[in-house]
Amino acid sequence: MSDLPLVRLAGVSKGFVKGKDAITIFDKLDLAIPAGDFVAVMGPSGSGKSTLLNLLGGIDRPDTGEVQVAGSRIDALSEGELSAWRAAHIGFVFQFYNLMPMLTAAQNVELPLLLTRLGKADRRRHVETALTIVNLADRAKHYPREMSGGQQQRVAIARAIVSDPELLLCDEPTGDLDRTSADEILGMLKALNRDLGKTIVMVTHDPAAARYARRTLHLDKGHFEEKELAA
Amino acid sequence: MLRQVLAVTRINLASIPQRFWLSLSTVVAVGLVVMVLLSFLSMAAGFRRTLASSGADDVAIALRAGARAEVNSVIGRDQVRLLEDAPGLVRDAQGKPVSSAELYLVVDGIKRSSQTKANLPLRGIGEQGAAVRQGIRITGGRMFAPGSNEVVVGKSLLREFEGFELGRTVRLASGNWTVVGIFEADGSVFESEIWADLPVVQSLFNRNNVFQTMRMRLTGPDALTQLVAYNDGDPRLKLEVKSEKDYFADQSSETSDLIQKLGWPLAIAMALGALAGALNTMYSSVASRSVEIATLRAIGFGGFPAFVGTLVESLLLAAIGGVLGALFAWLIFDGFSASTLGASFTQVVFSFRLTPGLIGQGIALALVVGLIGGLLPAIRAARMPIVQGLQG
Numbered sequence: 001m002s003d004l005p006l007v008r009l010a011g012v013s014k015g016f017v018k019g020k021d022a023i024t025i026f027d028k029l030d031l032a033i034p035a036g037d038f039v040a041v042m043g044p045s046g047s048g049k050s051t052l053l054n055l056l057g058g059i060d061r062p063d064t065g066e067v068q069v070a071g072s073r074i075d076a077l078s079e080g081e082l083s084a085w086r087a088a089h090i091g092f093v094f095q096f097y098n099l100m101p102m103l104t105a106a107q108n109v110e111l112p113l114l115l116t117r118l119g120k121a122d123r124r125r126h127v128e129t130a131l132t133i134v135n136l137a138d139r140a141k142h143y144p145r146e147m148s149g150g151q152q153q154r155v156a157i158a159r160a161i162v163s164d165p166e167l168l169l170c171d172e173p174t175g176d177l178d179r180t181s182a183d184e185i186l187g188m189l190k191a192l193n194r195d196l197g198k199t200i201v202m203v204t205h206d207p208a209a210a211r212y213a214r215r216t217l218h219l220d221k222g223h224f225e226e227k228e229l230a231a
Numbered sequence: 232m233l234r235q236v237l238a239v240t241r242i243n244l245a246s247i248p249q250r251f252w253l254s255l256s257t258v259v260a261v262g263l264v265v266m267v268l269l270s271f272l273s274m275a276a277g278f279r280r281t282l283a284s285s286g287a288d289d290v291a292i293a294l295r296a297g298a299r300a301e302v303n304s305v306i307g308r309d310q311v312r313l314l315e316d317a318p319g320l321v322r323d324a325q326g327k328p329v330s331s332a333e334l335y336l337v338v339d340g341i342k343r344s345s346q347t348k349a350n351l352p353l354r355g356i357g358e359q360g361a362a363v364r365q366g367i368r369i370t371g372g373r374m375f376a377p378g379s380n381e382v383v384v385g386k387s388l389l390r391e392f393e394g395f396e397l398g399r400t401v402r403l404a405s406g407n408w409t410v411v412g413i414f415e416a417d418g419s420v421f422e423s424e425i426w427a428d429l430p431v432v433q434s435l436f437n438r439n440n441v442f443q444t445m446r447m448r449l450t451g452p453d454a455l456t457q458l459v460a461y462n463d464g465d466p467r468l469k470l471e472v473k474s475e476k477d478y479f480a481d482q483s484s485e486t487s488d489l490i491q492k493l494g495w496p497l498a499i500a501m502a503l504g505a506l507a508g509a510l511n512t513m514y515s516s517v518a519s520r521s522v523e524i525a526t527l528r529a530i531g532f533g534g535f536p537a538f539v540g541t542l543v544e545s546l547l548l549a550a551i552g553g554v555l556g557a558l559f560a561w562l563i564f565d566g567f568s569a570s571t572l573g574a575s576f577t578q579v580v581f582s583f584r585l586t587p588g589l590i591g592q593g594i595a596l597a598l599v600v601g602l603i604g605g606l607l608p609a610i611r612a613a614r615m616p617i618v619q620g621l622q623g
């Protein structure tokens with residue numbers, strides 16, 4: 001784990017207007033996450049955990065402040081630049097997997113590679129590798145509806161890592177899974193962090209899930225409280 | 232970028248079955264629009280063709296000046312004599328012109344389909360009446376004998392009206408007539424007529440020495456100018472002389488224009504309805520695909536592929552509707568025989584004609600509906616904030 005921060009928030013403020021009310025979620029928030037870290041983010045519902053991930057992943061913008069991720073000031077990028085930046089640096093894992101139902105596992109995993117210059121044969125090789133990492137090489141031709149929730153989430157993880165991004169952003173990745181499947185997914189994330197050096201930020205409600213991370217940030221009323229865990 | 236667009240379009244199209252009924256309703260709405268449009272246009276085209284094929288350019292027709300149709304025309308015996316001496320006419324060995332002075336009357340008939348009365352044209356023709364027309368062939372029986380109460384009837388008229396079978400006696404106005412022959416006329420308007428000997432018609436209908444038109448075979452299309460100059464130069468004539476082709480073109484343009492003028496506005500009004508349906512379908516498509524669209528955007532896909540995918544879906548649905556509409560129009564209407572009032576308020580029997588050009592117009596209209604109906608939803612798909620889309 002290097003000391004170089006992969007993620008740096010400086011003075012980030014973010015709020016929403018809901019009807020007549022303006023609500024503030026973050027007020028001058030600072031945060032640094034070094035490359036190679038595995039951070040669990042916990043906190044009450046509505047505390048802004050998802051919003052934080054969205055800011056880090058460049059799918060939402062701060063009202064003020066700087067968001068630096070993987071060497072880019074992403075708050076300053078245009079929409080087009082942000083799309084390309086996400087394709088290169090970020091892998092998302094969602095609570096409900098968000099697979100394309102009409103595509104096979106392999107086709108779902110291939111999607112991020114369509115944004116690269118890789119040819120067909122190279123893409124197939126990368127897809128095979130990613131599916132092997134999540135132990136689903138034998139399910140390449142299956143459709144999401146033919147797989148369990150845990151298997152679908154593993155396909156989603158394969159999709160998130162197939163283009164080899166530095167940062168994985170997981171929003172309650174086990175929120176919809178039973179204990180056994182959840183442990184399988186969390187073990188996989190832990191291995192991705194430990195063996196492949198992926199930096200992971202994972203939002204979770206579940207203290208048992210948080211124990212897989214290197215440290216946990218508690219988000220409440222727009223501020224962090226840190227709790228280090230023995231790795 | 233092309234790879235992105237293709238992938239997103241494919242995902243988009245593959246999800247259509249999830250919105251099957253809504254998509255089908257758009258297809259049906261667009262299909263109906265195209266069918267209605269094509270029914271009118273093929274009717275107009277069929278009508279125009281029937282009348283156009285009725286005219287030759289080496290036959291001249293003379294009518295009273297200002298009379299647009301035969302029924303409104305009157306020509307006297309002296310004028311007929313003067314025209315027989317005109318230059319530019321084909322003549323036989325005795326120097327007699329190939330011409331036919333004619334009387335055109337309206338009689339009643341009973342339509343087979345509706346069992347209602349409709350107007351039929353009875354034409355008294357001269358000896359050369361068949362010779363001044365294209366492609367007249369007796370297909371059953373024989374020509375009427377001069378001076379007798381005999382008629383020959385066109386085959387379209389026989390098909391659409393009751394009681395004109397070979398050998399039947401028909402009562403037309405005051406007299407009884409025997410059907411002695413059936414004729415064809417190259418699909419022209421004459422196939423909807425009854426023909427009899429001119430002097431017999433003149434006396435039975437009390438029109439002695441009255442004529443309505445004079446048809447003359449010209450030595451060639453160029454001879455028309457000679458004939459017109461002769462007519463214009465004689466104050467006793469001052470008739471309207473034109474080629475038969477021009478005469479029929481004038482007659483048909485009014486009716487076919489009218490049909491088209493009814494057809495397009497109706498189709499466009501319906502197209503607006505279909506457009507509202509298409510917009511609704513495509514907005515729901517974008518809404519139901521919002522998680523997919525946002526997920527792809529989060530992965531790094533641009534907004535443009537989402538735009539194209541949505542537009543292609545809309546165009547595809549409209550195109551399917553257009554093709555089905557054209558197909559049904561073709562199955563139902565192509566060759567469909569109808570009769571309508573011709574310019575002389577008599578029945579003209581004609582067939583609907585669905586040409587490739589008309590089908591092209593129908594499908595073009597469908598695609599316009601698809602394009603407009605897909606454009607705004609496609610823009611919404613491209614501009615949808617990712618975070619909002621992910622929330623479904």
Ligand SMILES: Nc1ncnc2c1ncn2[C@@H]1O[C@H](COP(=O)(O)OP(=O)(O)O)[C@@H](O)[C@H]1O
Pocket residue numbers: 016017018025043044045046047048049050051052618619
């Ligand atoms: N697009 C939005 N528009 C308005 N309010 C929003 C939007 N996204 C999030 N919020 C609000 O911001 C707060 C934080 O949301 P979120 O980051 O999803 O919380 P968490 O993931 O911790 O439950 C919530 O009160 C939520 O209602």
Ligand SMILES: [Mg+2]
Pocket residue numbers: 049050051171
């Ligand atoms: Mg959340």
